[in-house]
Amino acid sequence: MKKALLVYSGGLDSTVLLYKLKSEGILGGAISVNYSQKHSKELFFARKNCEKLGVDFLEVDLRCLRDIFGNSSLVDNKTNVPAAMYEETVMHSTVVPNRNMILLSIAAARAISAKCNCIAYAAHSGDHAIYPDCRPEFVNAMAGALKVCDYTPIELYAPFVNLSKAQIIAEGAKLGVDFSMTWSCYRGGESHCGVCPTCVERKESFKIAGVPDPTVYSNP
Numbered sequence: 004m005k006k007a008l009l010v011y012s013g014g015l016d017s018t019v020l021l022y023k024l025k026s027e028g029i030l031g032g033a034i035s036v037n038y039s040q041k042h043s044k045e046l047f048f049a050r051k052n053c054e055k056l057g058v059d060f061l062e063v064d065l066r067c068l069r070d071i072f073g074n075s076s077l078v079d080n081k082t083n084v085p086a087a088m089y090e091e092t093v094m095h096s097t098v099v100p101n102r103n104m105i106l107l108s109i110a111a112a113r114a115i116s117a118k119c120n121c122i123a124y125a126a127h128s129g130d131h132a133i134y135p136d137c138r139p140e141f142v143n144a145m146a147g148a149l150k151v152c153d154y155t156p157i158e159l160y161a162p163f164v165n166l167s168k169a170q171i172i173a174e175g176a177k178l179g180v181d182f183s184m185t186w187s188c189y190r191g192g193e194s195h196c197g198v199c200p201t202c203v204e205r206k207e208s209f210k211i212a213g214v215p216d217p218t219v220y221s222n223p
């Protein structure tokens with residue numbers, strides 16, 4: 004039987020996946036990593052949602068990773084998170100180098116020790132343009148490595164890889180996700196800033212999905 008460990012950020016996409024795995028009866032636990040992201044507030048929501056669903060939750064403190072992530076605007080206090088209207092080259096500052104390979108690798112170790120035979124993560128098509136480690140070719144390559152990293156294969160389950168964020172929101176609405184208990188903003192302030200790339204994507208996706216957006220934006 005499939006038992007999945009979720010790589011869980013506390014963001015919108017992985018929260019919908021948390022509910023989906025729970026509804027499919029295959030949720031074995033969730034793991035979050037503090038990699039010194041400015042928006043570590045997301046980890047609060049990860050913990051809360053796991054408590055609500057009665058899911059085993061582990062938060063790993065890897066803030067030392069800041070030293071290897073250079074000037075990615077998601078971790079470096081000297082580099083500002085851009086507003087969404089900036090061009091693609093500026094958007095590249097929001098890439099955290101090879102983050103998902105690191106997270107999936109840590110999750111694999113946890114999955115093996117926690118007797119989970121599957122790792123789930125919520126890569127989606129909206130991230131393909133900017134983030135190489137969310138693309139199908141990356142997912143397929145990691146799936147190959149996870150098959151052979153232990154005595155028995157670990158499956159990589161990325162059911163949203165070809166879905167848009169709006170489609171994920173629609174799925175979440177069906178599953179009864181409380182979207183106010185998810186965090187997207189890269190700037191990690193008191194409330195969602197409303198202008199950074201992920202805030203703008205969040206706002207637009209709720210509109211496209213036709214689902215009410217409960218998020219409080221400081222710049223609506």
Ligand SMILES: [Zn+2]
Nearest residue numbers: 188196199202
């Ligand atoms: Zn924001």
